[in-house]
Amino acid sequence: MQLTRPKTLRLSRKQSESLVAYGFLTVPMALFLFLSVGIFFYAIYISTFNWGIMGPTESVGLDNYRKAFSDPIFLKAIRNSVKYAAIVVPIQTAIGLYLALLVNSKIKGSKFFRSAFYFPSIASSAAITTLFIFLMAPDGVFNKVLQFFGIETSDLFNQGAWLSDSRTALYSIIGLNAWTTSGTMMLFYLANLQTVDAQFAEAAMVDGASRRQVFWYITMPLLKPAHLFVVATGMIGALQLYDQAILAGGADGSPDYSLMTVVLYIYNACFRKFEFGYASAIGVILFVIIFTLTLLQKSLFGSAAWKGEDR
Amino acid sequence: MSKMRKLCFYALLIFYSVLTIVPFVWSLSTSFKPSEEVYQNDLIPDAPTMKAYATVFGKIQPNFQTLFANSLFIACVVVILHLIFAALAGYAFARLRFPGRDVLFFVVLGCMMIPDQLRLVPMYQLLVKMGLINSGPSNYLAIFLIKAISAADVFLMRQYFLTLPKEMEDAAKIDGAGPFKLFSRVMLPNAAPVLATVAILTFQGTWNDLFWPSIVLQSPSHWTLPFGILQFKGQFSTDWPPIMALVVLSTIPILALYTFGQRYIINVQLASSAKG
Numbered sequence: 234m235q236l237t238r239p240k241t242l243r244l245s246r247k248q249s250e251s252l253v254a255y256g257f258l259t260v261p262m263a264l265f266l267f268l269s270v271g272i273f274f275y276a277i278y279i280s281t282f283n284w285g286i287m288g289p290t291e292s293v294g295l296d297n298y299r300k301a302f303s304d305p306i307f308l309k310a311i312r313n314s315v316k317y318a319a320i321v322v323p324i325q326t327a328i329g330l331y332l333a334l335l336v337n338s339k340i341k342g343s344k345f346f347r348s349a350f351y352f353p354s355i356a357s358s359a360a361i362t363t364l365f366i367f368l369m370a371p372d373g374v375f376n377k378v379l380q381f382f383g384i385e386t387s388d389l390f391n392q393g394a395w396l397s398d399s400r401t402a403l404y405s406i407i408g409l410n411a412w413t414t415s416g417t418m419m420l421f422y423l424a425n426l427q428t429v430d431a432q433f434a435e436a437a438m439v440d441g442a443s444r445r446q447v448f449w450y451i452t453m454p455l456l457k458p459a460h461l462f463v464v465a466t467g468m469i470g471a472l473q474l475y476d477q478a479i480l481a482g483g484a485d486g487s488p489d490y491s492l493m494t495v496v497l498y499i500y501n502a503c504f505r506k507f508e509f510g511y512a513s514a515i516g517v518i519l520f521v522i523i524f525t526l527t528l529l530q531k532s533l534f535g536s537a538a539w540k541g542e543d544r
Numbered sequence: 545m546s547k548m549r550k551l552c553f554y555a556l557l558i559f560y561s562v563l564t565i566v567p568f569v570w571s572l573s574t575s576f577k578p579s580e581e582v583y584q585n586d587l588i589p590d591a592p593t594m595k596a597y598a599t600v601f602g603k604i605q606p607n608f609q610t611l612f613a614n615s616l617f618i619a620c621v622v623v624i625l626h627l628i629f630a631a632l633a634g635y636a637f638a639r640l641r642f643p644g645r646d647v648l649f650f651v652v653l654g655c656m657m658i659p660d661q662l663r664l665v666p667m668y669q670l671l672v673k674m675g676l677i678n679s680g681p682s683n684y685l686a687i688f689l690i691k692a693i694s695a696a697d698v699f700l701m702r703q704y705f706l707t708l709p710k711e712m713e714d715a716a717k718i719d720g721a722g723p724f725k726l727f728s729r730v731m732l733p734n735a736a737p738v739l740a741t742v743a744i745l746t747f748q749g750t751w752n753d754l755f756w757p758s759i760v761l762q763s764p765s766h767w768t769l770p771f772g773i774l775q776f777k778g779q780f781s782t783d784w785p786p787i788m789a790l791v792v793l794s795t796i797p798i799l800a801l802y803t804f805g806q807r808y809i810i811n812v813q814l815a816s817s818a819k820g
Binding site: 335348 | 556778
């Protein structure tokens with residue numbers, strides 16, 4: 234009796250473990266299947282219809298996708314989003330890495346500097362973009378600072394109206410977001426830096442390597458997980474640009490569609506033209522772009538995922 | 545480090561700190577300026593006034609108190625939902641053995657790949673069908689449903705539970721505790737740092753979110769702070785002090801939260817990366 238008891242207990246434990254697991258997972262998995270997986274396929278379904286306020290009117294196959302690529306405003310939106318991502322990601326990655334290296338070195342007040350650098354990342358995009366619009370106004374602080382350094386903004390080609398000139402609006406937003414996201418990127422690099430063993434660098438220094446060599450041949454390769462993570466999240470975030478665009482340029486991405494982004498375009502198709510089928514098709518296109526880029530990055534940087542390791 | 549190098553170092557650090565902090569100081573200063581003084585260069589207003597704050601607390605519709613209450617209510621409910629679901633699912637994936645575990649976890653990872661913008665149209669259609677796009681109180685349910693669960697939080701929680709030592713459970717198992725007791729009495733109390741992280745990051749994300757509230761919330765009495773800022777920015781296009789007062793007031797709670805909780809966030813990032 235005494236000997237068989239543990240055996241039955243172990244069996245029932247295994248079963249009860251499964252039971253508890255399914256119990257724990259029922260609601261979360263139901264939500265995932267309903268709110269993400271189901272919604273994903275519903276999006277693809279909707280995208281094959283002419284779908285207005287009253288619901289679907291006719292099945293149109295891939296027409297919504299064809300329509301998108303023949304609309305000059307959509308092509309402009311794609312160009313803007315890609316241009317934005319292509320410029321902002323390298324800048325915020327470089328600044329984030331640089332700030333992390335600065336803060337990580339043994340200096341007085343590194344805690345203060347870390348908090349200060351992260352500061353713009355914690356406020357809401359609505360608050361910070363509104364503040365930015367105020368600072369960048371023709372009479373605003375930014376132009377006053379330029380004047381202080383002897384740059385007369387009325388001589389500049391846009392008279393200092395940075396956000397209401399189609400030639401500088403997107404670049405201004407790039408500046409804004411490079412400033413706000415660098416702090417977040419710094420944190421990711423810092424987390425990785427603190428796991429990097431200082432012994433490698435020290436050993437290399439003893440062997441006569443220069444600071445520059447240590448950085449390029451030792452620190453940079455050891456930061457590979459952070460590079461992958463920072464570039465991937467940065468790219469995905471950049472392609473989803475919406476808040477700053479609608480705050481600075483309104484729903485039209487003014488001036489002259491210079492702030493029209495893919496997501497803003499979806500918003501317009503959905504809530505101003507009520508073309509839900511078409512809007513859904515644009516959503517699917519955006520997903521395909523992001524998905525492809527993610528896969529590409531994974532294969533480029535190797536599979537050493539920042540977060541993927543199993544035990 | 546040579547003296548010269550050190551000097552350059554601090555110059556850089558201070559320069560960038562000025563760049564990150566001064567704009568906020570400027571918004572604070574502007575919120576106390578009378579309208580005529582807005583474009584003057586002084587950091588300290590000549591004739592400081594609380595007029596802007598009187599406006600946002602009283603005159604605007606919805607006023608600051610309403611926006612604040614909505615933001616707080618929505619953020620708190622979403623935090624609670626995320627904590628419950630992430631803890632349950634994270635624990636099951638990390639610590640329990642059951643048929644189909646890998647397949648289900650793969651589904652969770654897949655959910656992380658679906659951007660919110662793809663969900664916009666079908667989600668909106670669904671919410672309309674459910675009658676949740678309205679100006680009554682059930683409108684809040686629409687936001688809760690959209691944000692009910694986060695795959696990233698489940699993932700984070702699982703990673704943390706994986707790092708807890710096996711011995712922790714063994715002692716309780718010998719005492720005859722079942723899986724549920726193990727979860728509530730042993731694992732959950734030891735997961736305090738990751739729970740705090742999920743709570744802080746979720747609160748910050750929900751508090752700051754503009755995308756979903758601007759699409760889902762119908763009645764002005766439901767607006768959140770970021771949505772309110774977007775709306776009032778259009779209305780007061782030239783009257784900056786009240787807008788800056790809103791900017792200041794909406795940033796303070798998140799600043800307080802961050803100051804109070806940043807310790808935990810850093811710790812968990814370290815924990816999840818140190819395992820590799």
